[in-house]
Amino acid sequence: MSPLGLAWRLLWRTTLVWTAVVAVVVASAVAAYQSAYPTEASRQVVVTVLGHNRAFDALYGRPVALETVGGFLAWRYGATATVIIALWALLAVSRLLRGDEDEGRTDLLVAGPVSARSLLVSQLGAFVLATLVISGGTALTCAASGLPIGGSVLFGAMVGAGGLVFGALAAVTSQLVAPRRRAAGWAGGLLGAAYLVRALGDATPARSWMTWTTPLGWIERISPFRDPSWPALGVVVVVSGLLGVVAVGLREHRDTGEGLVSAVGSGRVRTRPITSPLALDWTMARATLFAWTFGVAVTGLVLGFLAVDVVEYMQQDQNINEMTSRIGGASIATINGFLGLSFGVVALVLAVFAGAQVVAAREEEGSGRAENLLTAGAGRVRWLAGRVAVIAGSVVALALVGGVTTWLGVVLSGSGSDLPAALRGSLNVVPVAVLFGGLTVLAFGLLPRATAIVAFGAVALAYVVQLFGSIAEAPGWLLDLSPFAHVAPVPALPADLTSATVMVAIGLVATAAGAVAFARRDIASA
Amino acid sequence: MSGDVVPALETVELTKRFGSFTALDALSIRVQPGEVYGFLGPNGAGKTTTIRMALGLARPTSGTVRIFGVDAWADASAGHRRVAFVPGEFAAWPKLRGGEVLDLLGSIHGGFDAAFRTELIERFEFDPSKKGREYSKGNRQKIALIAAFMVQPDLLVLDEPTSGLDPLMEQQFRACVEVARGRGQTVFLSSHILSEVEAVCDRVAILRNGRLVEVGTLDDLRKLNTREVEVSFATTPVPDLSAVDGVEQVVVEGSVVRLRLRGGPSPLLAALAPHEVASLDIREPSLEEMFLTFYGEGGS
Numbered sequence: 001m002s003p004l005g006l007a008w009r010l011l012w013r014t015t016l017v018w019t020a021v022v023a024v025v026v027a028s029a030v031a032a033y034q035s036a037y038p039t040e041a042s043r044q045v046v047v048t049v050l051g052h053n054r055a056f057d058a059l060y061g062r063p064v065a066l067e068t069v070g071g072f073l074a075w076r077y078g079a080t081a082t083v084i085i086a087l088w089a090l091l092a093v094s095r096l097l098r099g100d101e102d103e104g105r106t107d108l109l110v111a112g113p114v115s116a117r118s119l120l121v122s123q124l125g126a127f128v129l130a131t132l133v134i135s136g137g138t139a140l141t142c143a144a145s146g147l148p149i150g151g152s153v154l155f156g157a158m159v160g161a162g163g164l165v166f167g168a169l170a171a172v173t174s175q176l177v178a179p180r181r182r183a184a185g186w187a188g189g190l191l192g193a194a195y196l197v198r199a200l201g202d203a204t205p206a207r208s209w210m211t212w213t214t215p216l217g218w219i220e221r222i223s224p225f226r227d228p229s230w231p232a233l234g235v236v237v238v239v240s241g242l243l244g245v246v247a248v249g250l251r252e253h254r255d256t257g258e259g260l261v262s263a264v265g266s267g268r269v270r271t272r273p274i275t276s277p278l279a280l281d282w283t284m285a286r287a288t289l290f291a292w293t294f295g296v297a298v299t300g301l302v303l304g305f306l307a308v309d310v311v312e313y314m315q316q317d318q319n320i321n322e323m324t325s326r327i328g329g330a331s332i333a334t335i336n337g338f339l340g341l342s343f344g345v346v347a348l349v350l351a352v353f354a355g356a357q358v359v360a361a362r363e364e365e366g367s368g369r370a371e372n373l374l375t376a377g378a379g380r381v382r383w384l385a386g387r388v389a390v391i392a393g394s395v396v397a398l399a400l401v402g403g404v405t406t407w408l409g410v411v412l413s414g415s416g417s418d419l420p421a422a423l424r425g426s427l428n429v430v431p432v433a434v435l436f437g438g439l440t441v442l443a444f445g446l447l448p449r450a451t452a453i454v455a456f457g458a459v460a461l462a463y464v465v466q467l468f469g470s471i472a473e474a475p476g477w478l479l480d481l482s483p484f485a486h487v488a489p490v491p492a493l494p495a496d497l498t499s500a501t502v503m504v505a506i507g508l509v510a511t512a513a514g515a516v517a518f519a520r521r522d523i524a525s526a
Numbered sequence: 527m528s529g530d531v532v533p534a535l536e537t538v539e540l541t542k543r544f545g546s547f548t549a550l551d552a553l554s555i556r557v558q559p560g561e562v563y564g565f566l567g568p569n570g571a572g573k574t575t576t577i578r579m580a581l582g583l584a585r586p587t588s589g590t591v592r593i594f595g596v597d598a599w600a601d602a603s604a605g606h607r608r609v610a611f612v613p614g615e616f617a618a619w620p621k622l623r624g625g626e627v628l629d630l631l632g633s634i635h636g637g638f639d640a641a642f643r644t645e646l647i648e649r650f651e652f653d654p655s656k657k658g659r660e661y662s663k664g665n666r667q668k669i670a671l672i673a674a675f676m677v678q679p680d681l682l683v684l685d686e687p688t689s690g691l692d693p694l695m696e697q698q699f700r701a702c703v704e705v706a707r708g709r710g711q712t713v714f715l716s717s718h719i720l721s722e723v724e725a726v727c728d729r730v731a732i733l734r735n736g737r738l739v740e741v742g743t744l745d746d747l748r749k750l751n752t753r754e755v756e757v758s759f760a761t762t763p764v765p766d767l768s769a770v771d772g773v774e775q776v777v778v779e780g781s782v783v784r785l786r787l788r789g790g791p792s793p794l795l796a797a798l799a800p801h802e803v804a805s806l807d808i809r810e811p812s813l814e815e816m817f818l819t820f821y822g823e824g825g826s
Contacts, residue, residue, distance in 0.1 A: 270623075273629035274629065275634075276634065371617070372627075374583065375611040376610070376634040376673075377636065378634050379603050520585070522585055523578070
């Protein structure tokens with residue numbers, strides 16, 4: 001099998017899955033829009049209500065042509081689909097380029113007749129093919145839903161472009177650092193930064209220049225269904241190509257299995273010995289926790305900083321204020337209202353964090369490092385309990401950081417704010433992280449090799465379900481299926497204690513069941 | 527062997543199946559305290575599977591394995607307090623220094639003799655100041671060996687412990703096993719390196735396709751095997767030895783006769799006595815030859 005074929009074999013499944021997800025979102029969004037807003041008059045209401053809300057501008061981007069099906073689709077789901085495909089791309093590329101290399105499998109190929117450079121070119125070729133499949137599938141779905149052909153093609157290109165540019169970025173970070181998790185982490189951090197910069201730029205006209213500094217801003221300018229910008233698409237493609245060339249150029253300057261930024265010889269000497277598995281977990285988790293703390297802190301600061309702008313703008317116009325302000329019985333035209341919505345983002349981040357940390361425990365087991373501790377006399381359940389304790393403590397700490405930095409963001413932008421209210425809001429999202437963390441522990445106990453799939457799949461599924469559920473006309477039970485829909489927008493509304501209790505209870509029971517299953521199964525190496 | 531003492535390691539009808547595949551089939555062995563016990567078998571024979579069950583990492587499908595009388599699955603941590611394990615390939619933590627790993631594993635085990643640790647570090651010429659990702663395979667293996675020997679456990683379970691070590695370090699390993707034997711520690715050594723097993727082991731068990739083929743001292747095993755004999759006669763024609771008790775596969779080349787001898791040499795010596803013999807060479811089979819004989823038997 002050729003290197004290209006091998007790479008494609010690792011890519012095609014997730015490519016088809018995400019093409020299908022985007023297709024279903026597109027088709028149902030088009031159908032929902034047409035049935036909910038059949039008349040010209042009703043569509044003008046959409047423009048007035050949704051088109052003049054700074055919070056939505058920040059989340060989804062600048063609205064264009066909301067009175068058309070395509071315009072609404074591009075605005076409401078274009079940015080989200082782009083980010084989802086960008087996430088897929090950076091995970092897929094780092095796995096393709098780094099995963100095999102971390103395991104030493106690439107050595108076999110590179111020691112043979114395939115040069116490291118041509119292997120990388122083949123892998124990137126397979127990845128470009130995958131983004132074309134996603135673009136093509138999305139464009140076909142749009143066209144089949146009755147949207148204009150030109151706009152459909154550009155919308156497909158827009159979604160694929162998100163994958164292309166962040167996949168290319170991951171190709172570069174995969175040359176810079178090892179192992180896979182670090183390479184994906186760097187690319188993911190850059191994606192997060194790009195999203196925040198675009199949100200800042202889109203939320204305030206005075207800062208709209210900022211959107212030009214990020215690939216997500218360029219992609220937004222493609223604007224497929226009204227005044228499309230081919231140059232914006234060209235910029236994304238050219239920059240992706242350049243990143244690909246940089247990655248290939250860097251490949252020859254590094255050793256197989258290593259990154260250009262080598263970790264060898266770095267770090268200080270610890271003065272106190274590590275004498276227990278718990279101390280070891282804490283030492284290992286600390287570096288990761290710092291990175292997540294940084295990410296949450298930046299997110300909190302930006303959201304807090306935005307809050308004042310958004311709210312002031314909405315309060316200026318009494319007319320808009322009345323129409324847009326009531327969501328779920330709470331006013332979002334207040335700072336607390338905006339914060340309540342913003343902490344939904346923190347909920348997603350913490351759920352992913354909790355799952356990822358349980359996956360790290362599975363990696364300790366799969367690599368054989370956990371066996372070193374267990375055979376030296378560390379009890380199995382105690383080992384797992386120690387890790388769970390570190391994860392739980394980290395989740396609460398991250399939630400507190402989110403609350404404090406959001407409050408700080410509001411204060412920095414020159415407005416008064418209530419710290420206890422912000423903390424209540426951020427701690428309110430902890431139960432959903434307990435739920436997803438618990439489900440991942442259960443998977444770790446019962447199906448260890450599926451731990452990562454459950455951890456990230458469950459969060460992605462809940463997120464996609466919420467996307468569907470929030471589409472107008474969707475049945476109410478669909479939205480209810482997503483745990484994220486049960487997080488009340490605290491501090492705008494009081495906390496939903498019943499939901500929180502149920503989520504924590506399920507999370508704890510799942511954790512306990514997972515621990516029992518882990519105690520009764522074989523230790524499974526990779 | 528008497529059954530009065532509690533064995534260091536004992537398996538009774540120990541069986542492990544993965545789906546329909548039987549990795550280990552009703553293995554019953556008994557390792558006495560103070561013994562250096564060799565565990566031999568080709569790849570996939572079930573050696574590592576046995577060890578994983580003995581360490582409580584895997585659950586027996588049926589049968590039991592006990593460490594000093596305590597069930598290895600039901601009470602794994604009781605077993606671990608008296609056992610140290612060296613895997614075939616030690617998985618190091620990329621960011622931990624070698625010395626830190628030794629501290630950690632030693633502390634979990636319940637403490638160790640710092641002076642002996644230093645002695646081992648010198649013996650294996652190990653640099654404890656590097657980080658996990660910087661060690662070569664052989665050096666990672668040294669971490670596991672030092673960590674296991676330094677806690678001076680009652681039972682050392684070693685699974686291909688010298689893979690990746692150079693011949694000098696292998697010598698050091700053998701010396702450490704001798705020291706452990708001198709202290710009365712028990713050693714369970716699974717190995718592919720037959721010379722290593724031959725050099726250090728009191729008894730040997732041979733495993734094939736998940737079943738026990740043979741167990742005994744090296745002398746016991748030799749008795750089951752044939753010896754190679756080469757006789758040079760001073761005169762030709764040479765006598766016909768093929769009818770002598772225990773003699774097989776006779777090959778005549780001029781005045782030299784090569785044959786295989788099963789059992790004691792007396793009948794052959796008696797048959798040779800009337801003739802003028804220029805030289806006589808009886809060679810004991812190496813473990814390697816026995817190994818090949820055992821695996822070759824019954825084929826596939």
